[in-house]
Amino acid sequence: MTHFASLCSSFVYVQFAQGAVLDSILSAFRSICGEDGVLLGEAVREQHGKDESLHRCCPPDVVVFPHCVEEVSALAKVCHNHQLPIIPFGTGTGLEGGVSTKSECAACLCDSSCLEPGVTRKALNAYLRDTGLWFPVDPGADASLCGMAATSASGTNAVRYGTMRENVINLELVLADGTIIHTAGKGRRPRKTSAGYNLTNLFVGSEGTLGIITKTTLRLYGLPEAMVSAVCSFPSVQDAVDSTVQTLQAGVPIARIEFLDDVMIEACNRFSSLSYPVTPTLFLEFHGSEQSLKEQVSTTADITQSNGGADFQWAQHAETRNRLWKARHDAWYAALALRPGCKAYATDVCVPLSRLPQIIVETKEDLIENRLTGPIAGHVGDGNFHCLVVVDPNDPEELHRVHLFTDRLARRALAMDGTCTGEHGVGLGKRALLCEEMGSMAIQVMQGLKDTLDPNNLMNPGKILLPKAL
Numbered sequence: 001m002t003h004f005a006s007l008c009s010s011f012v013y014v015q016f017a018q019g020a021v022l023d024s025i026l027s028a029f030r031s032i033c034g035e036d037g038v039l040l041g042e043a044v045r046e047q048h049g050k051d052e053s054l055h056r057c058c059p060p061d062v063v064v065f066p067h068c069v070e071e072v073s074a075l076a077k078v079c080h081n082h083q084l085p086i087i088p089f090g091t092g093t094g095l096e097g098g099v100s101t102k103s104e105c106a107a108c109l110c111d112s113s114c115l116e117p118g119v120t121r122k123a124l125n126a127y128l129r130d131t132g133l134w135f136p137v138d139p140g141a142d143a144s145l146c147g148m149a150a151t152s153a154s155g156t157n158a159v160r161y162g163t164m165r166e167n168v169i170n171l172e173l174v175l176a177d178g179t180i181i182h183t184a185g186k187g188r189r190p191r192k193t194s195a196g197y198n199l200t201n202l203f204v205g206s207e208g209t210l211g212i213i214t215k216t217t218l219r220l221y222g223l224p225e226a227m228v229s230a231v232c233s234f235p236s237v238q239d240a241v242d243s244t245v246q247t248l249q250a251g252v253p254i255a256r257i258e259f260l261d262d263v264m265i266e267a268c269n270r271f272s273s274l275s276y277p278v279t280p281t282l283f284l285e286f287h288g289s290e291q292s293l294k295e296q297v298s299t300t301a302d303i304t305q306s307n308g309g310a311d312f313q314w315a316q317h318a319e320t321r322n323r324l325w326k327a328r329h330d331a332w333y334a335a336l337a338l339r340p341g342c343k344a345y346a347t348d349v350c351v352p353l354s355r356l357p358q359i360i361v362e363t364k365e366d367l368i369e370n371r372l373t374g375p376i377a378g379h380v381g382d383g384n385f386h387c388l389v390v391v392d393p394n395d396p397e398e399l400h401r402v403h404l405f406t407d408r409l410a411r412r413a414l415a416m417d418g419t420c421t422g423e424h425g426v427g428l429g430k431r432a433l434l435c436e437e438m439g440s441m442a443i444q445v446m447q448g449l450k451d452t453l454d455p456n457n458l459m460n461p462g463k464i465l466l467p468k469a470l
């Protein structure tokens, strides 16, 4: 295990000022990060006012690109002095409207800024290529590491290597008033700690509402000696999920185990020119020594066969494996290609593994009853799955049906002791569901933390927590 610190992220300032006040703010921004670091053009503002979700683009007024933590701190102080809200921006691949300025309190102008281009997970792994190390958290999209920390991202490797919560060791942050802090103490990177409150995990998943992450210290892993991937088709959802549960119960340290339903596999076949049987399917990957791979594979093959799984289709060579996982990561685009011109909304519930077959079966019935296109792909080893609901954004009636469906799905997950979001975060769309999930006392504690760290509600206002009743 080793560590890597990344300096990353862009961020967006939202502000209410006009005229002379606005001019003086812009000139303060320019004095901090130069003329080139303060952008007002429509295209760059639009780019920073939206993510990959269905939430409408609400562009900030100004996009600012700082180069170091000191500049971020100085910019935050300007915003603090003028009571200007701030929206951090990573790479805009979020799926819950986290970078939009749209919120109840956003009758505002906006501006944004970016430290050196945010280090993304792919850039980090390219940098590490010759060191024998890698960073396994893999949300599919090439997101920034600070954005991934901010959303507590995970993805296909989480079943073995954990999510951002388990893999962030320390964070450098700028608070709303410009104070710079290190959540585990400056420069510290112990393998474990019981030193006081866990500030690191308070900020992991805080979605820019508590501070701006400027550096992450991450846990890295040795590259596995060998890897092998496989695809296996099943007669039913229950058989695929039973195989998953039994494989984990057997102690197989599987690296990836991804579920695709029949609709999703058909979409992937079409989009990625594949020819897998159109039935519930598992994509699997094993990491380890040659000897341990043999054992892992043999145990898993026995389990899948006992659950009616067809013979594995193996992919041992890097090229074939990459093609397989590219097809999985392209599932979002494969779903979109089912209805050209439409947009996709990814639901993101997570339930205890024992409840997974039931919730997937009920969800598929719900999709059919409500005439919705929603292929399902899931990080099934974690009990986390997504319906990629493809919808015509210009059809209000269909949008309404999607909205009702996603709420029903989240409540179904809550009723099964799960969560309304396993990895995408709360953003704008799940604030009310978060209240149902947490209960009023826990929400009050969250609000108290927000009030303490950001008393003027300047950090990404309107996200995660609903506005306080006046």
Ligand SMILES: Cc1cc2nc3c(=O)[nH]c(=O)nc-3n(C[C@H](O)[C@H](O)[C@H](O)COP(=O)(O)OP(=O)(O)OC[C@H]3O[C@@H](n4cnc5c(N)ncnc54)[C@H](O)[C@@H]3O)c2cc1C
Binding pocket: 008, 009, 010, 051, 052, 087, 088, 089, 090, 091, 092, 093, 094, 095, 097, 098, 099, 138, 139, 140, 141, 142, 143, 144, 145, 146, 147, 148, 149, 150, 151, 152, 153, 154, 155, 156, 207, 208, 209, 211, 212, 213, 214, 329, 332, 423, 424, 460, 463
């Ligand atoms: C095709 C596709 C597949 C995806 N698959 C997965 C998946 O499998 N698992 C998964 O977890 N996610 C997935 N995502 C969602 C997305 O990639 C993650 O949420 C990612 O962590 C967002 O990172 P970002 O840099 O793009 O952040 P952004 O979208 O820019 O921002 C997201 C949130 O983080 C905040 N933020 C960004 N940078 C900072 C910072 N420096 N300091 C404080 N707050 C900050 C923003 O204000 C916002 O609230 C997928 C997205 C796409 C498009």
